[in-house]
Structure formats: structure tokens, C-alpha cells
Amino acid sequence: MDRDPEGQQVMSLRLSRVMMDIGVTRQMVARRRKTVLEIEKTNCEVNVIQHDNNYTSFIFGSQSEGTSTLGMNSDVDCILCMDDHRVITDWADWEPGKRIFLIIKNEHSPPQHCCLQILKKECPMPETLDMVPAMMGVEKDMDNRVLRRNDWIDILMVHLSGRQIIKQGPSRSTTKHVDMIFALRYSGLLFECNFLFTRPKPGHWPRPEILTKARQCETFLVPQGHAESDQSNLEWRFSTSLIERLLMFDLNILQIQVYTFLKILRKTFFKPLVGDRLSTFHFKTALLFTLETNPPEIWQEHNMMQCAINCLNTLQRWFKHRYCPHYTISGVDLFVGKVRKWEFPLLSAKLSDMIDNIMDFVTKMEMDQIGERFGDRCRTVSTRCQNILNTTMFYFEATIDILFDNYLSFTTGMNDIMTTRNLIIIVRDILYESEIWTELQHIAKWLYQYLASMTASTCLRLNNPIPTYVYRLYKAYLDSDLTSSRLKLASMMYCSGQYERAKLVLAYTEALLHADVWQFNPCSGRSGHTFTERFQQKVYELPALEVIKRHVACSVLFNSFEICCVPKFLVYEMYRTIRPEDFHHRRNLFEEWMDLIVIDSRPFMFYLQYLTYRQLGEEERRLEALQKLSNYVCVESRGCGHIDTALHVLGHCYELENWYFVALACYRKFIEFFPYNNAARWHIMRLLQQL
Numbered sequence: 103m104d105r106d107p108e109g110q111q112v113m114s115l116r117l118s119r120v121m122m123d124i125g126v127t128r129q130m131v132a133r134r135r136k137t138v139l140e141i142e143k144t145n146c147e148v149n150v151i152q153h154d155n156n157y158t159s160f161i162f163g164s165q166s167e168g169t170s171t172l173g174m175n176s177d178v179d180c181i182l183c184m185d186d187h188r189v190i191t192d193w194a195d196w197e198p199g200k201r202i203f204l205i206i207k208n209e210h211s212p213p214q215h216c217c218l219q220i221l222k223k224e225c226p227m228p229e230t231l232d233m234v235p236a237m238m239g240v241e242k243d244m245d246n247r248v249l250r251r252n253d254w255i256d257i258l259m260v261h262l263s264g265r266q267i268i269k270q271g272p273s274r275s276t277t278k279h280v281d282m283i284f285a286l287r288y289s290g291l292l293f294e295c296n297f298l299f300t301r302p303k304p305g306h307w308p309r310p311e312i313l314t315k316a317r318q319c320e321t322f323l324v325p326q327g328h329a330e331s332d333q334s335n336l337e338w339r340f341s342t343s344l345i346e347r348l349l350m351f352d353l354n355i356l357q358i359q360v361y362t363f364l365k366i367l368r369k370t371f372f373k374p375l376v377g378d379r380l381s382t383f384h385f386k387t388a389l390l391f392t393l394e395t396n397p398p399e400i401w402q403e404h405n406m407m408q409c410a411i412n413c414l415n416t417l418q419r420w421f422k423h424r425y426c427p428h429y430t431i432s433g434v435d436l437f438v439g440k441v442r443k444w445e446f447p448l449l450s451a452k453l454s455d456m457i458d459n460i461m462d463f464v465t466k467m468e469m470d471q472i473g474e475r476f477g478d479r480c481r482t483v484s485t486r487c488q489n490i491l492n493t494t495m496f497y498f499e500a501t502i503d504i505l506f507d508n509y510l511s512f513t514t515g516m517n518d519i520m521t522t523r524n525l526i527i528i529v530r531d532i533l534y535e536s537e538i539w540t541e542l543q544h545i546a547k548w549l550y551q552y553l554a555s556m557t558a559s560t561c562l563r564l565n566n567p568i569p570t571y572v573y574r575l576y577k578a579y580l581d582s583d584l585t586s587s588r589l590k591l592a593s594m595m596y597c598s599g600q601y602e603r604a605k606l607v608l609a610y611t612e613a614l615l616h617a618d619v620w621q622f623n624p625c626s627g628r629s630g631h632t633f634t635e636r637f638q639q640k641v642y643e644l645p646a647l648e649v650i651k652r653h654v655a656c657s658v659l660f661n662s663f664e665i666c667c668v669p670k671f672l673v674y675e676m677y678r679t680i681r682p683e684d685f686h687h688r689r690n691l692f693e694e695w696m697d698l699i700v701i702d703s704r705p706f707m708f709y710l711q712y713l714t715y716r717q718l719g720e721e722e723r724r725l726e727a728l729q730k731l732s733n734y735v736c737v738e739s740r741g742c743g744h745i746d747t748a749l750h751v752l753g754h755c756y757e758l759e760n761w762y763f764v765a766l767a768c769y770r771k772f773i774e775f776f777p778y779n780n781a782a783r784w785h786i787m788r789l790l791q792q793l
Contacts (some may be wrong), residue, residue, distance in 0.1 A: 329439020
């Protein structure tokens with residue numbers, strides 16, 4: 103290609119167009135970053151609200167950088183920093199209160215690694231083994247120092263998740279979408295982490311202002327030992343993820359496109375050879391060194407192919423030397439423990455072929471249909487518009503997940519009235535000082551809704567009239583989403599005997615529904631509902647919170663504090679875990695919702711309509727509501743969401759119609775699909791006893 107500069111320019115322009123077609127545009131990269139950083143801030147603010155200041159979460163990697171595509175299906179890389187732990191390098195820095203760890207590092211320590219000695223909380227003295235709880239995961243070294251092991255979190259995670267965890271380097275994951283790293287942090291840069299600022303550089307990149315910010319970044323200590331160490335279980339690795347994110351955020355859109363293209367090359371052609379041992383981080387490091395050593399004027403759209411080749415040449419040079427330096431930390435060989443000696447010739451040969459015949463490799467790339475797009479061989483590829491809409495939808499789902507997960511945690515946490523009022527006060531105190539005040543305002547709406555429901559339930563339980571201010575609370579925060587708050591209000595009215603008012607609320611709620619409403623279900627273990635293209639278009643056009651208010655029907659939640667505001671039949675849903683087998687098939691960390699009443703909005707609305715019209719003696723409307731519920735369960739739902747609960751309420755309607763054997767068939771049917779943790783077992787036993 104060097105002998106055909108005009109051809110290379112044409113190919114570069116075509117490749118840039120293809121990268122934009124699959125969603126790597128300036129607008130989408132900015133949108134990805136904004137969404138992920140808002141999620142990161144929301145997590146931190148919610149920790150403050152819940153008085154859970156033990157950790158701070160950070161999201162790194164491709165999702166926060168905006169260097170992923172739909173075809174990559176990238177994980178979310180999350181670092182959880184334990185803020186109740188403090189790391190020091192000198193005894194003079196000891197302070198009482200927190201769990202203190204002293205960094206142990208000497209000339210024999212592997213580069214980028216150290217050990218952590220546990221100190222006493224009450225005085226600056228080494229901790230003794232007999233005074234440390236076993237669950238902390240400690241071990242004595244040859245000098246009788248009590249050190250924290252780097253695998254201490256594994257047992258706790260298995261207990262919380264109810265399943266075996268997947269370990270890859272320092273990360274621990276219980277699902278295929280999120281990799282979590284439990285880390286400690288040091289306020290400053292440790293030892294060899296100053297390498298970026300001390301080694302000679304051309305000067306044009308990184309820019310001086312970026313280097314100034316980088317000097318203020320913290321260092322993480324992540325639980326991973328050196329691959330060639332004889333005490334790797336006691337070692338912790340330094341990580342400069344905050345500096346690396348700062349550098350990636352400073353790249354322009356062409357550099358982001360080049361890096362994304364390199365990642366797809368790696369996944370397509372190198373992963374089949376050596377798996378993930380030749381990782382994305384190796385290619386990121388090659389990009390950073392190439393940016394530093396090449397003049398800035400080469401990063402032009404018409405030169406994109408050559409820029410990618412320059413990065414591959416950097417990597418090839420490291421293969422030949424069998425040494426890959428770390429960009430920000432000195433003395434580190436990133437090939438150690440990753441690439442085996444006999445694999446270097448194989449990888450080097452593949453890379454040489456790729457550099458010499460880059461176009462042949464591009465046309466063979468199947469991910470995101472790049473080869474087909476590049477060669478214009480197929481007209482059935484997804485359009486740029488479709489990819490942008492799908493990418494936008496992916497990040498919208500992440501946004502609503504984090505917002506609703508907080509409401510879910512408030513509900514599963516069994517916060518009482520007084521606690522919930524205190525939480526609302528905290529939200530109001532930090533609301534307008536926060537960078538994400540609109541998100542916090544939305545979380546507050548769900549808290550107000552929960553407070554209103556709990557207060558009304560308490561009044562009904564005590565046979566007291568429901569105060570006027572409770573109705574004002576309900577009505578003031580009906581737009582937490584399109585339906586769930588309105589359905590909670592209607593349910594309270596039905597349970598308090600206000601059938602005419604419940605009828606009006608349900609009719610108004612049904613009138614709000616339209617063909618493009620998306621039913622959102624946040625619970626693990628239940629499949630999500632599909633959405634229409636017009637809904638995706640709304641997600642692209644409107645702010646996320648506006649979409650939630652006007653186009654999303656969230657599942658409706660009740661806990662035991664709200665039990666008098668829900669039809670009695672649904673109380674069985676809170677006791678779905680019956681047998682030892684049910685406990686065995688529950689994942690503690692992800693399925694706490696099974697102790698709640700959770701029902702999708704549409705079937706709950708039809709069920710409440712049926713019950714209300716039955717009480718009002720409106721037979722025609724009652725049968726119409728039953729038909730809508732039956733049609734939803736059998737056709738519209740497509741088996742998605744909380745279909746088991748929807749089928750249970752349908753069975754209850756059949757019971758009330760005296761169609762007992764049809765009801766029994768409903769309950770039995772879904773035990774086939776959900777054999778564990780299914781409230782249908784109660785209904786079958788109850789109904790058989792009646793019959």
C-alpha cells in the first residue's frame with residue numbers, strides 16, 4: 103500500500119466511513135461517555151444517600167471510553183474501591199478509625215507489585231494473626247508480618263451471588279456482562295507510577311494540561327500477583343486506570359476509530375490464536391506509544407489506514423524484542439504471564455502478514471459486517487441510522503437499569519417510613535449541588551411513591567382514614583414513569599374500597615398507553631420485553647428521563663410494608679421460595695426481588711380493572727378486562743417479563759368466575775416453565791383443598 107498512496111487514501115476514507123456506519127462517530131462516542139459517567143456518579147450519590155460510604159465505584163474500559171461497537175458486545179469493567187480501608191507508605195501516615203494497610207515493597211518485589219501489611223486500628227502497631235477475623239483472608243510471611251491475601255473477596259462473592267465466580271486476572275464476575283475488581287486506592291502516584299512524567303517524550307502528546315491533571319490521579323491497588331512470583335497470592339498490583347482514562351478521553355474521533363478498528367482486528371484474528379492473553383490492553387498501549395512518537399499531523403481521515411499500520415508496527419517491534427512496556431509504569435513487561443515464548447514467532451508472522459496485506463484482513467472481518475460494508479458486497483447490512491439507534495438504546499437501557507435498581511434496592515432493603523423520610527431529606531440536601539440533579543430528582547420520585555404507599559398501607563392496617571397529604575404525595579409524583587405510580591394509586595384505592603375512583607385512575611392510565619410503550623422489567627431471571635423502532639427513535643430524540651416519563655411502563659413493586667395496598671391474592675408472590683430446592687436455585691445477590699410482589703404494568707392494570715368492575719357490578723366491562731388479561735398472557739407478552747405472576751392473576755380471575763379447572767391448568771402450566779421459586783404451588787394446594 104505504501105507504493106499506492108492514492109489507493110491507500112481511498113481505502114482510508116472508506117474505512118472511516120465504515121467505522122461511522124457501525125456507530126463510531128463523534129456524537130455517539132460523546133453520548134456513550136456521558137451516559138457511563140452519569141451512571142458512575144449516580145452510583146456514588148446513591149451510596150451517600152444510603153449511608154453506604156464503604157466503597158466508590160468507577161467504570162473503565164471500552165464502555166466509558168466509547169471504543170466499543172454493538173458487534174463487540176463488550177463487558178462493563180467496574181472497579182469498586184473500598185473506602186473504609188486506607189493504604190499508606192509510611193508509618194507516620196497512620197491514623198485511627200479505618201483499617202490501615204502498609205505497603206511493603208523492596209528491591210526484590212516484582213515491578214508494579216507490592217504486599218499489604220495489616221495494622222491495628224487503635225494504635226500504629228502491626229496487627230497480629232490471632233486478632234484478625236478469618237474472613238479477612240490473611241497470611242503470615244517469612245518475617246511474621248500479617249499480610250492480606252489477594253483472593254480474600256472470592257468466598258464473600260460466592261456467598262452473595264449464590265454461584266461460582268469467574269476469575270480473570272484481578273476481575274471477578276458473576277454475570278457475563280460485568281467484570282468487577284475490588285480494589286484499594288492510594289491518594290497519589292506510587293513508586294514506578296511516575297514513569298509517564300519522568301521519561302523523555304517528544305512533547306506534543308500527552309498535552310501538558312493532561313499531564314497536570316494526571317499528576318493528581320489516585321493509584322489503585324488491585325488483587326493480582328505477579329505471574330512469575332512465588333508468593334503471587336500475597337501481592338497486589340498497581341493500576342493507573344484513572345490516568346489511562348484521562349489519556350483516552352483526550353483522543354480525537356479518528357484516533358478513537360483507529361483504536362476501535364485495532365480491537366476488532368485483535369478479536370477477529372488474534373483471539374483464535376492465543377485467546378485473550380494478547381489483550382486489548384496491549385493494543386491500547388501500542389496506540390498510546392504511537393501517538394506519542396508520531397507527529398500529530400499524520401492523524402487525518404485520508405491517512406487512517408497508515409495510522410493503524412503504524413500502531414501494528416509498534417506492536418511488531420515489541421514482538422521481536424519479546425518485551426512490551428507499560429505506558430505509565432516503569433519496569434513492566436506486559437507480555438509476562440500472557441504471551442508464551444513459542445507464541446512470539448507465530449504472532450509476529452501473523453502481524454507481518456497483516457501489515458503487508460492489511461486490505462485482505464479488512465475484507466475478512468465479520469464483526470459488525472465490516473468486510474461486507476467495506477467491499478459493498480452485501481446490501482442487507484444494518485444502516486448507520488439503525489446502528490446509532492441500537493447503540494443509543496443499549497445505553498438507555500443502562501441508564502434506566504441503574505435508576506430503577508436504586509428503587510429496587512430501597513424496596514428490597516425494607517426501609518420503613520422514618521428511614522424513607524430521612525433518605526428523601528438527604529436527596530433534597532444534595533440535589534442541587536450535584537452534577538446529576540435530574541437523575542437524583544427522579545430517584546426521589548420513586549422514594550415519594552414508596553413513602554405514600556407505605557403510609558397508606560399503615561392507615562389501612564390500623565383502620566384509620568388515609569390523610570389528605572398521602573393523596574397529594576401520590577399525585578405529585580405520578581410521572582416517575584408512565585404507569586407504575588398510577589397503578590400503585592389505583593391499587594390503594596381498590597384496597598380501601600374507593601372503587602369509582604380506582605376505576606377513573608385505571609381508565610386514565612389505560613388511555614396513556616400506546617403502541618410504542620416499552621414495558622421495562624429490571625429483575626434478573628426474567629426476559630425483557632421487546633421495543634418498537636419508533637420507541638428507539640424517541641430514545642434517540644429525547645432526554646432519557648423524558649422517555650421514562652412518557653414512554654416506559656415499569657414493573658410495579660410492593661414489599662411487606664405496602665401489603666395493605668395490594669390485592670390479597672398477590673401476597674402469595676412474596677412467599678414463592680418454599681422448598682429447599684427453591685433456596686438452592688436462588689442467587690442471593692441478584693434475586694432478592696423474589697421476596698417482593700413484582701408484576702408488569704399491563705397485566706396488573708387489567709387485573710385491577712377486573713377486580714374493580716366486579717365490585718361495581720359492571721359485568722360487561724369485567725368480562726372485557728378478563729379478555730384483555732387473557733390476550734396479554736397468551737399473545738402480547740410472548741412469555742416475557744413476569745409472565746408467571748401474570749398467569750397467576752389470570753388464574754385468580756378464572757377462580758372468581760368459578761372456572762376452577764381452567765384456573766388449575768393455569769397454575770400447573772407455568773410450574774413447567776418455572777419449576778423453582780414459583781408461587782403457583784401455593785395456589786394449586788389451596789385450590790385442590792377447596793375442590
